[in-house]
Amino acid sequence: MRNALWRQDPVKAVHPLTHHEILRLIEPLTRRGRQVDLAATNRLERSIVFKPKLIAAEAGIGAYEILRLENPRADNFRLIRTLTLPGAAEARLSSEGSHPGELLARIEAIAPQRQFQLVAGCLIARNYRLEPGRDGRAMLLVLNSAEARLEGVLRRRGAGWTGSLRLPRSEPARSRRIERELERAVAHLAQTLAEPPRRFHERLVGARWGVVFRRTIPVLSCLGLIAATAALTLVDIPQDSMLLMMIFNFPPLLMLMLFGMRELPRFEIPPLPRPSTAASWLPSTVAGAAATPDPQPS
Template sequence: MTTAPLTHHDILALVEPFVRRGRPVDLPASDRLARQLVFRPVTHVLDAPGSAQLVEVLRLDQPASDRYRLTRTLTHASGVAARLVAEGAPPGELLARVEAIDVQQQFRMIGRFVVGLSYRLGGGDGLWRDDTASDAPVLSDADVRGAGVLLTMEVSSVKGVPAELKLVDDGVAGEPAVELPDDLLAVLGRDWDCFRRSLTDQGGWRGTLRLRGRGVARSADAERKLEATVVHLDRTLSRPPDAFHADWRAARWGVFLRRTIPVATCIGLILAAAAVPYFGISEDSVVHMLLFNSPPLLLVLFFSMREMPRIELPPWPRRLSAAAWHAPSPDADAPLLQTG
């Protein structure tokens, strides 16, 4: 690792390709000791209704003597941020790769929601290299803001690991807390998990989203499902709470039955093991051994799974009693979400 601070000569060499592209360095915002250079902000106008502005900031880091990381951060007028990270060498190539990705590609307007998409560029690191498109942008996380809520999604680069969803109250002054059912997104399909209350200081609720494929295909699947999630949120939060139950009654019962499968399986195996002596099965048979040992074997299976099933008794999918999604008055001590 390189620990020596950047010298004046180092800075001149590093910023040369940026200056040629009209991007002067912001020395007061830079950190020479951390070998980090920040460049002056650039403003873009988003091609969307309202022509919102995007503020772009470039940051160049040098984590090793022969390795560089360029991060482009775009901040929307709503506060939603989107990043693009390219890693490798030399800095001039990183700048060209980052500028090749249009800033418009990282933001979407869906109803009342602003969606900011953060990507990493493959090809510069073996961990990020994709088999089909070595320099294609791959979704790493997303920020979504609107209708009084803030939704974030973190996408793991490891195949089989689901994306992490977190939904919190937007915290806008004068806006009351939002009350939502825990199966709000699970009604969209088996890939959407139910919300669980977060135990962190920020509160809110967490869930997971199962993704398919790897690399660029996995990124595309994440974007499609995120868009479906936001469309669903926008439609749901624009209507009364009781409309959600009316529209998704069958799907909510489907989610309820799906959530009972783990506990029903456990109970069934325990009862089967207890009833083995009454079946008249020989103690030397394979069937007797499997039934008698099924409960501990099932526990071993559960704990060995990457995403362990939740053994729970889910609540009945009842009609939502609230008159509106927003509480009548702000209350810091009130729960953010309610189980419907």
């Protein structure tokens, strides 16, 4: 009977890390000044964690670096660098390969500053992974995700705000485009929240009406199809006409076009844009203090 702690690999069985394996695997990293954290290391999951290292003097930022070396399959390793700044989100960088020493060299080749960016006073933490390029040698820095926090303003709610972009299919153009658009979005959000809500409407009234029009396109399209169908009943179309064949095959083609879209359309009548009467985007601290009851004496 096979031990329950073992996992079967297509090549060979992968067992929990032994003490000798840990010493062998951490050797390239300890030579570079890393110290293993045995308390945080998970031998069953074959995951080795290294102690936090302050890299302020080396990188010019007050960040702590934590390395984690994973061995999910035989002869396959994943090294993850997690950088943490006080009051900011974590930024991760990962790379996979067959030699821990090579993975560390790849990770160290990417400056820690590359994972953080300051835009309009807001810090963006970006998560990357290193992938081989088309030539199989040069490594590409591929953006996985990013997070920006505006202190005292935003908090996570479900999936948050979402949007869609048309992006290049290949790297590195794809990641670079996402980075640029993210910078624009954060700068726009920071400027908007720094101004009174009424100013948002005054500055972007044209864009707001454009959003209303785009949101009504699905409904207007349906109304247009209904009107066109009603108009066709008033037209005498010969039975052997090409137009009649096109009309007959239009509904299934329309369904294929609908389900082939990147996002299914939402049928709605959006509200008209109006300036907000609120004095600020943030809740009033005075009102909040007045609504809070005084603590009862003990």
